[in-house]
Amino acid sequence: QQQVKQSPQSLIVQKGGIPIINCAYENTAFDYFPWYQQFPGKGPALLIAIRPDVSEKKEGRFTISFNKSAKQFSLHIMDSQPGDSATYFCAASTGANNLFFGTGTRLTVIP
Amino acid sequence: DAGVIQSPRHEVTEMGQEVTLRCKPISGHDYLFWYRQTMMRGLELLIYFNNNVPIDDSGMPEDRFSAKMPNASFSTLKIQPSEPRDSAVYFCASRIHNSPLHFGNGTRLTVT
Numbered sequence: 001q002q003q004v005k006q007s008p009q010s011l012i013v014q015k016g017g018i019p020i021i022n023c024a025y026e027n028t029a030f031d032y033f034p035w036y037q038q039f040p041g042k043g044p045a046l047l048i049a050i051r052p053d054v055s056e057k058k059e060g061r062f063t064i065s066f067n068k069s070a071k072q073f074s075l076h077i078m079d080s081q082p083g084d085s086a087t088y089f090c091a092a093s094t095g096a097n098n099l100f101f102g103t104g105t106r107l108t109v110i111p
Numbered sequence: 112d113a114g115v116i117q118s119p120r121h122e123v124t125e126m127g128q129e130v131t132l133r134c135k136p137i138s139g140h141d142y143l144f145w146y147r148q149t150m151m152r153g154l155e156l157l158i159y160f161n162n163n164v165p166i167d168d169s170g171m172p173e174d175r176f177s178a179k180m181p182n183a184s185f186s187t188l189k190i191q192p193s194e195p196r197d198s199a200v201y202f203c204a205s206r207i208h209n210s211p212l213h214f215g216n217g218t219r220l221t222v223t
Binding site for chain 1: 115156159167212214215216
């Protein structure tokens with residue numbers, strides 16, 4: 001059973017566009033929601049993370065929006081660049097326990 | 112800091128052979144995780160350790176898989192005997208309590 005559902009599976013945008021990746025979860029005990037970025041041949045790397053006591057977090061061009069009542073969170077990439085082309089994973093966990101990952105979104109930013 | 116170090120980067124083996132994957136976590140990290148990544152199933156947790164003790168191995172597919180952490184700086188994931196369906200990228204990751212998870216660059220396993 002997939003603990004975190006992620007969509008879309010793939011996404012193509014023009015340079016400067018704002019890709020949005022969505023995730024949903026069921027377990028209300030989750031209290032940590034990170035996003036990971038993965039380039040080919042590399043391991044996933046933490047991009048940005050949020051806890052459920054805030055509805056939005058920005059770090060540079062990356063923004064997480066969090067809707068606790070809907071049990072959904074999303075990643076927005078402002079002014080996307082070709083270098084942002086990668087696979088993005090959302091995840092969720094309870095405290096120091098295991099992270100449950102979404103199935104990933106392959107983003108392509110066209111120059 | 113060298114990050115999480117995995118070896119080998121690539122492994123090609125024949126069905127039935129034993130495969131051993133190795134991981135050196137970041138120094139000072141007390142949690143170590145083994146994940147498997149495939150196109151079909153994404154990133155799946157296999158097992159994780161806290162202070163060298165296995166905490167949750169419910170993701171280990173079957174008895175052919177085993178993992179050990181003899182000390183704080185080394186862990187192995189063994190598959191014996193290997194099967195073609197084990198072909199995947201295996202990631203090791205580590206963290207210290209309440210800190211982000213740091214991944215290695217993975218081992219790409221191909222079983223023919």
